[in-house]
Amino acid sequence: MTGHAPEMQTGAEARAWLAAYADRLLAAVQPYASPSGSLITLPGKPGGYGTAVDGLEGFARTFLLAGFRLAGEDGADLHHLAERYAAGLAAGTDPSHPERWTRPEEHGQAKVEAASLALILDMTRPWIWDRLAPDVQERTVEYLGSVVGDSGYPDNNWVWFRIVVETFLRSVGGPFSAADVARDLAAHDRFRRPGGWFADGPERSFDHYAGWALHLYPALWARMSGAASVAEAAGDDLAVRSATDREHLERYLADALALVGSDGAPLLQGRSLTYRFAAAAPFWAGAFAGVGRPGQLREAATRIVRHFADHGVPGPDGLLTLGWHHPWRPIAQRYSGTGSPYWASKGLLGLALPPSHEVWTAAPEPLPVDDGDVLTVAAAPGWAISATRGDGIVRVINHGTDHTLPGSDPGDSPLYARLGYSTATSPLLDADAWRSPLDQSVVLLDADGRATHRAGFETALVELVETDGIAAAVLASVADTHWIEPDTSAPDHGSGRPGESTPAGRITTVSLVRGPWEVRLARVSTGSAGEAVALRIGGWAAGSDLDSRIVQLVGVGEPGAAHHDDATPLGATTTPWIRYAPVPVGWVGVGVHLARTPDIGHPRLELTAGQATVTWPDGRRTTATLP
Known part of the structure; x- marks a missing residue:
C-alpha cells in the first residue's frame, strides 16, 4: 500500500x-x-x-x-x-x-x-x-x-x-x-x-x-x-x-x-x-x-x-x-x-x-500532504505534526497529551500518553500495553521487566526552530515516572487505569523532529531511579509494509524487537527497542524512523554543553538547547 x-x-x-x-x-x-x-x-x-x-x-x-x-x-x-x-x-x-x-x-x-x-x-x-x-x-x-x-x-x-x-x-x-x-x-x-x-x-x-x-x-x-x-x-x-x-x-x-x-x-x-x-x-x-x-x-x-x-x-x-x-x-x-x-x-x-x-x-x-512535506506544531496538545509527501504518512510526536492532569500518577493510556501516533500505525492496545508501556515510550524497568508510566508529566517545550535554513520541531517533557498496580475493575473510558502507584525516577525526554525521523534524547535524573535496573526506549509498532526502526546515536544499549500478532486493529506489528542496563548517567540519544520505505542513512547527533546538534540524512543541521 x-x-x-x-x-x-x-x-x-x-x-x-x-x-x-x-x-x-x-x-x-x-x-x-x-x-x-x-x-x-x-x-x-x-x-x-x-x-x-x-x-x-x-x-x-x-x-x-x-x-x-x-x-x-x-x-x-x-x-x-x-x-x-x-x-x-x-x-x-x-x-x-x-x-x-x-x-x-x-x-x-x-x-x-x-x-x-x-x-x-x-x-x-x-x-x-x-x-x-x-x-x-x-x-x-x-x-x-x-x-x-x-x-x-x-x-x-x-x-x-x-x-x-x-x-x-x-x-x-x-x-x-x-x-x-x-x-x-x-x-x-x-x-x-x-x-x-x-x-x-x-x-x-x-x-x-x-x-x-x-x-x-x-x-x-x-x-x-x-x-x-x-x-x-x-x-x-x-x-x-x-x-x-x-x-x-x-x-x-x-x-x-x-x-x-x-x-x-x-x-x-x-x-x-x-x-x-x-x-x-x-x-x-x-x-x-x-x-x-x-x-x-x-x-x-x-x-x-x-x-x-x-x-x-x-x-x-x-x-x-x-x-x-x-x-x-x-x-x-x-x-x-x-x-x-x-x-x-x-x-x-x-x-x-x-x-x-x-x-x-x-x-x-489537494490536502496539505499532497502538496509537500508538512511540519508544524500544535501547542495546545503539545504535538509536532510531521507529514511526508513521498509516502503520505502523518506522524505526531506527543509531549503534551495524556488524558490527565500534570502531577497526577495514573497508568498511561496507550490512546493518549505515547510519544508518537500516526495515520499508518496504531498504538499497541492489548492488555500488556495498558500495564507496561512498550511502543513509543521511554521507560525504566524493574527486575521483573515492568515498565514505568509517564502520565502526569510536565510539558517543557513545544516549538519550531530554524537552523541552517531548515525548520525542525523541538519538544520536551519531564515525567516523574512510576510503576502502577492497575485497578482492573475501573471502567474503561479511554483514560489510563487508576491504581497503586510507586515512584520510579524522573526522566527528561527531548524530541527533534523532521520528516520521517525523530531524534529522541532521554536522561534519568541522578539518584532517582529507585528499583530500576534499566532504561528502555521503544519505537513505532508497525506492520511489515512499513520501515520502523531505532538507531543508536549517543550511548550504547542492547537493541531488540517485540512482535505482536493481534495487539492492534491493523494486524501484526513489530516494535523495535533499545535497552540500556544499568540505567545510564547523562543523556542517551536515538533516531526513531517511520516510513513506507527505508531511509538512506540516518541522523547524527552531537551533544555539547547544554545543546544538541542533529545532522539529518540530507546533510542539513538543527541545533537546539536542552532543558
Missing part, C-alpha cells in the same frame, strides 16, 4: 458516491429494527450498557444519517425514511409501549442519544416533527424535557447534548432552563485552548472529540430554530459567540487538515476510534460555518470516508462493527455497544447541504 493521494472527484461525483454509501448503511440496518421501528439492535455481543441502550443508540445514530439525507434533498424521501423514523419516535417515547426507549433519567447514555434526536427533529422539521400526531409531539417533549435541570452531565463534550436538546425544546414550547444553558456554554468556553483547539474537559484530553463534538455542535447549534432565543435567555449573544466559534474552528482546521494522511487515514489516537469516519465531521462543520476552502474541506472529508470504504467498511452485510478496518472488539471502550459505531454518521454530515452549496460546487483542492 502506498500513501499517494487518490484521484480527486468533482463535487457532484463526491456527493453521489457519499449518498449511495449512506443509503447502503441505512438499508443494511433495517432488518435489525424492532417491529415498531423504535429500536435498532445490531448483531454482536451487547455493549457495556446493555441491549436496551444498544437499541436506542442504533436508532438515534442512524437517525442522524437519515436526517442528513432528508435535509440535503429538501425532504425528497425515496426510501421512506421520515415515515419509518417517525413510527420509531412514536413507540420509543411511549412509556407504555413494550419497545419504549431507555429514558435520560434512567441511564446517562440516553442523554447523548437525546441530542441526536433533537438535532434531527430540528433539521428535518417540515418532514417529521410537523407531521407527528400531537400526542407523539407531547410525548417527545416530555421525554426530552427530562434533561432540564439534570446535574448528571459530565464536564466534557456532553454539555453540548443538553444545549442542543433544550434549544429544540425551547423552539417547540417545551421546558427549558436558561441556567442550564448558561452553565453549559461557560463549560464549553473553559475547554477552549489556543490555536483553535478544545480539550474534552479540564484534563489534557486532546483527541478527535475536539472536531467531531466540540467544534461540530456549535456550528450546527447556531442554525437551530431556537438558538438565538436560548442564547439571549442565557445572557449570551449568539452572533458574537458564533463569530468566535467560527474563528476558532478556522484555526483548528489548519491543524486538522494537516492530520489527514494522503490515503485518507485519520490519526489513530484517542478514545472512540470505532466511530471511524466521524473524523470527517469538522471539515463539514467548516462548510456549515462558512470557514475554510470548500473544495479542500470536501476533499478531506470524502477522502476519510473513502479510506474506510477502500478497506472493506462496512463489511459484506453492510453493517458497521466495533473495529477499524475490520471488526476488532478491543478498540471499544466500556460505553461502546453494537449501535455505537453509527456515530460515524457525522462523517457524512455534508449530505445535509444541498447540491447547490459551495462545498459541492467548488473545484477540488
